[in-house]
Amino acid sequence: MNGVMLALDPVSYQLPEAMATSAGPIDWLFGVIFWISAAFFVGIVGAMVFFAWKYRKRPGHKSEPTEHYPILELGWTIAPIPILVLLFHWGFQGYIDLSIPPADAIEIRVKGFQWGWDFEYPNGESDNVLHVPKDRNVKLVMSSTDVLHAFYVPGFRTKRDLVPSMYTSVWFRPTKTGETDLMCAEYCGGRSKDANGDELQPSQFKGHWSMWAKVVVNTPEDFEKYMDGLAPDLKGDPAKLAERGKTIWTKKQCAGCHTIDGSKGSAPTWKGLFGKSHKMADGTDVVADENYVRESILTPNAKIVAGYPSPSLMPSFQGTVKDKDIDAIIAFMKSIKD
Ligand code: HEC
Ligand SMILES: [Cu+2]
Structure with missing residues (x-):
């Protein structure tokens, strides 16, 4: 039973475990589009195979090309329009929901650069790992110090570009504690030579792929502790x-x-x-x-x-x-x- 359910839910084998509220409507729409596509695939390929068989070459049959059939042609042009309008409506609604953060969201500043991330927390401390609290709205205010990057956390179903000399933002509300992956989803170059132009060892290559990082969802208490830990009082030591x-x-x-x-x-x-x-x-x-x-x-x-x-x-x-x-x-x- 479980296996069947899994096979019926395309999200379960195409995306990692959902860890934020934004996943709900996105996964639902993903499923709708997947099954509409599957239905049309079966209908179109099925008709094609059937007609190829029905009108196959055999003795005593001559081809009789047909003229236009306006009713049919208008039908298959107009019928998909409501479906597409509906998909656009749902997609746009989801996009807007993801773009407008709730007023109570805590703000984390994200800087992308070649090749890494810098996250600055509300207490002014920063780190290269993104920690976020569970069951809280989190807003990211993002910018890039060099080229285009993209903040992509499949577990949150979140992706947004970072653009040099401009702020972009995205928000989410984590629903589960644990770890998930962050990647840059905008190819942002690479380096195989050092500053003097000498070839580096492959293990020293740096680039787009070096922007893989960790996202850790903590309980709100652990998140506070983590932020405090970033700002130790070290005066006189x-x-x-x-x-x-x-x-x-x-x-x-x-x-x-x-x-x-x-x-x-x-x-x-x-x-x-x-x-x-x-x-x-x-x-x-x-x-x-x-x-x-x-x-x-x-x-x-x-x-x-x-x-x-x-x-x-x-x-x-x-x-x-x-x-x-x-x-x-x-x-x-x-x-x-x-
Ligand atoms: C992309 C390579 C690169 C990175 C990253 C980099 N530096 Fe430098 N740094 C240099 C080069 C090259 C010089 C020498 C040229 C100059 O004086 O600017 C230098 C010079 C310096 C000097 C003067 C050194 C001297 O001998 O007088 C200091 C201090 C320094 N860097 C600190 C830092 C700190 C702190 C960081 C990290 C926050 C950092 N650098 C990151 C390339 C880099
Ligand atoms: Cu990048």
Whole structure:
């Protein structure tokens, strides 16, 4: 019985488990379209096979081409119109429902970039994993720092583009705790060479596919705990602050260019950098102090390290790396001396 029900419900084997209220009407409409298509498929192919057999070539029968048959032709043109209008009506209604978030929705800011995600929670902290509370309306306000991306969570039946220099939004209401997948559904490039043009190992390739991420639905209590955990009070604890700096180094993708073990990547290593005097491309000597590090993060082009191309290959982190993140990064740099 269960197997039969499964086979009758095309959603069950074509989409992952539904984890948000938006799935209800979408899965229903998906089923309607699937079965209308199935009915027409059987009708059209059945008629085709039947007529091919009925008018097959055999002795004593000559082909008798018919003229137009207006009643029939008008019939099969007009009959599908109400069906299409109805499908459009339901589809558009669903689209509108998904576009207008309820007023009480909590807001999470989503930034897409080549190649990853940054989620900023109502308390101002951010992460590269999306946590959302169950049974709460969640609104995402999304933008892209570079090219087109698309936020796609099949488990929520949610997909919306992220567009550079413009905000888009989408909302949903999770119905089940657990994990589901987030993908970018807009091909957004890839990289097989490092900043110097040298071939990377296949395992180091980065691109569109690197935007696979996790969505975790928590109970509202666990969601609060998770947000609190993102904002630990680390004042006066340099070791913990440095640890947080190391987390930022990986989470904010600094690690993609900067090493911490002294080896040269496509960017200067952070090992032994802090406090050192070093040459800039314009010949001046600059000490890597707090202000220099801050400036390097927010306006990479202000000073270019000698030996590196100008404009800098480093993107500005203005708006994505906060002041307290910079404090943590500095503490981390201080902890990795030569
Ligand atoms: C796409 C590669 C890339 C990423 C990602 C990147 N950087 Fe850089 N960074 C560079 C390059 C190249 C330079 C050297 C050229 C220059 O001075 O801008 C540099 C320079 C720096 C410097 C100055 C280094 C020195 O030796 O004086 C600091 C500090 C720095 N980056 C911090 C960061 C932080 C913090 C992050 C992450 C939030 C980050 N970078 C992410 C490429 C990158
Ligand atoms: Cu993308």
